[in-house]
Each structure stands twice: as C-alpha cells, then as structure tokens.
Amino acid sequence: MSELAQLQARLQAFESQQAIRVCINRYMALCDRLDADTPLDELAGLFTREAVWEGKGAKYANSFGGYRGREAIRDMFATYMKPPAHFALNVHFLTSEVIQVEGERGEGQWVMLQTSTFASGASHLNAAQLRVAFALEEGQWRMAHFTTENLFSRPVSGWNSDAALPVPGK
Secondary structure: OOHHHHHHHHHHHHHHHHHHHHHHHHHHHHHHOOOOOOOHHHHHOOEEEEEEEEEEHHHHHHHHOEEEOHHHHHHHHHOOOOOOOOEEEEEEEEEEEEEEEEOOEEEEEEEEEEEEEEOOOOEEEEEEEEEEEEEEEOOEEEEEEEEEEEEEEEEEOOOOOOOOOOOOOO
8 A cells, every 4th residue: 555545544534533523422412402402303313224222231221221223213312302301401521532443434432421400300420331333324424333331320419500600809
C-alpha cells in the first residue's frame, strides 16, 4: 500500500470515528429530552434496520429487556413519548471512550452516568457500561447493536435547586 493510500485509510478511520461520536451524541441528546415532541423517526434512524438494543445484567435485562429491528426499537422509545413526560430531567454523560473502526464496521465503549428526575418527582443516579457496534448503512454510521449494562444505581434526593450558586465575592 502506498504512503498516500495509507494516509487516506487513516483519514477515513478518523472521519468514521467522528461520525460514530456524532451518532452516539445525537442519541444521548434525544434521550435527554424524551417527550411527546421528540423526533421519533430521527431517533429510530440512528439504528440500522436490523439493529439490536438490549439491557444486560440482572438489573437492566429485567428493567429494559431487548429489542430486535429498527421498528421494535422505535416502538420501545415511543412508550416514553406520551404525555406526561416520563422524565422531568434527564442528562447522560459519556466518558472513557474507546472507538475502533475497520472498514464499514465500528465498535465503541463508554462509561455512562445518567442523572434523572421522573415525572413523579423521584430522582435516580445510574452508571452503565455501554458497548455499541456500529455499521455504515446507506452512507451513514448507525448503531447496529446497542448494549447497556448497569454498574450501579441508586435513588437520590434531587438534582436541581433554586439556591444561588456560591460565587467568590458575592
């Protein structure tokens, strides 16, 4: 392989990694705002036609189960999009990223922290290990197999407060 071909292959790998980051970031942004106004077709479109979405481990397998195919995943998310909104506050944080790409396939791993307050007023803190296989489908990187496995989970008293922020000199 020529030096130019090697550079082109490396550049393509970097561009693919960035496209995978954009895909998972958009997924998390849409999940942060799951309600009746969430663009469900866009959310479902982040998955390949034959994608799998599954909760792993005792807690997430029991809570979430698994779904096979874009339409089944779409239907699962639709259950969160009915008024009143399931989440009053929902924020996902991703860290410890590792993305590997080979041709039209990619794999990513993240540690996810999720802070949620539900419509009921209860709040929860969850941490999970995400392992996601990606595939290039119709010219777009999409999730082909999404797995989430709980690392820890606990109720908390609440996330948001109207209390003033402590700022030096004020």
